[in-house]
Amino acid sequence: MINCIIVDDEPLAATLLENHISKIDHFKLVGKAENAMEAYKLLQNQKVDLMFLDIHMPHLNGIDFLRSLSQKPKTIFTTAYRDFAIEGFELEAVDYLLKPITFERFFKSVERVLRNSDPKDDFIILKTEGMHQKLTLSEIVYIESQGNDIKVTMASNVSFISKSKITDLEFALVSKGFVRIHRSFIINARFVSAYNNNEVHLGDHKIPIGRSYKQEFDTFTSFVSKNKLL
Missing domain, CATH: 2.40.50.1020 (LytTr DNA-binding domain)
Known part of the structure; x- marks a missing residue:
């Protein structure tokens, strides 16, 4: 079982991701956060294997939040902008999903998490x-x-x-x-x-x-x- 959290201040975007996650047998949503501080608390209190992280959030954006973590879970960035793809690559994120996120594109992304290939x-x-x-x-x-x-x-x-x-x-x-x-x-x-x-x-x-x-x-x-x- 892969424990997931969603970090996104847009309710509709978070709900869409939650629906996508519910369709994957091996995924379990263990929490949702609307900003970096709420996400940090979740990471302290939950075993998190995969984080779906929005980039544009109040107070601290997703790029800076992930960069600040000493122990980083596998992360898939979710955003309406492609401008941060290089930063995401440098932080070794699993993927970079552009909103609105279709289930087909979502599945292509999480397949990389499920697949343990050489x-x-x-x-x-x-x-x-x-x-x-x-x-x-x-x-x-x-x-x-x-x-x-x-x-x-x-x-x-x-x-x-x-x-x-x-x-x-x-x-x-x-x-x-x-x-x-x-x-x-x-x-x-x-x-x-x-x-x-x-x-x-x-x-x-x-x-x-x-x-x-x-x-x-x-x-x-x-x-x-x-x-x-x-």
Whole structure:
């Protein structure tokens, strides 16, 4: 059983999350809080395995609250804004959910908590052409947004089309060696062969760098340098 708490000052958002949690057999909601101080008391008095944490709250926002904790439960950020995804990544959050949160997106997020997989064998499951396709992360070269679909290109040069949004995958993959460098592209840093300020080369594939993704690109270059990928 995974003990959960919800920290959110919006009653409707908290109720929606509570309904989602009630549908997962292995999840148990052990408390709700409307601000950081109430959440802190819950963490002191309850065994909490997973915290659903809103970012915009009175007095102390969710990012600063999580950063202040010496012992952090697994955390899934919930927010109406995508601006804090990098901070969430740095705090090793499980995921970053954008409101309003559908059950499908919620389930994709909590599946990572339920699944205890070896990072070398980590994977995603996408519905493609009526089938649920298991795609090993280490074999994905890049992901491209194509309107209401995404195209996933593999190392074998095979591609898969799925009716998904690129934002649904962005936060989950960034801690796995992936980075979003354009509104339409997420790349796997393991396949980078060259880059400059305008584009990244993944073998024969050339991916443009979007101006508004400079911070993500800086994170990417730091990752490349740290892991000696080039």
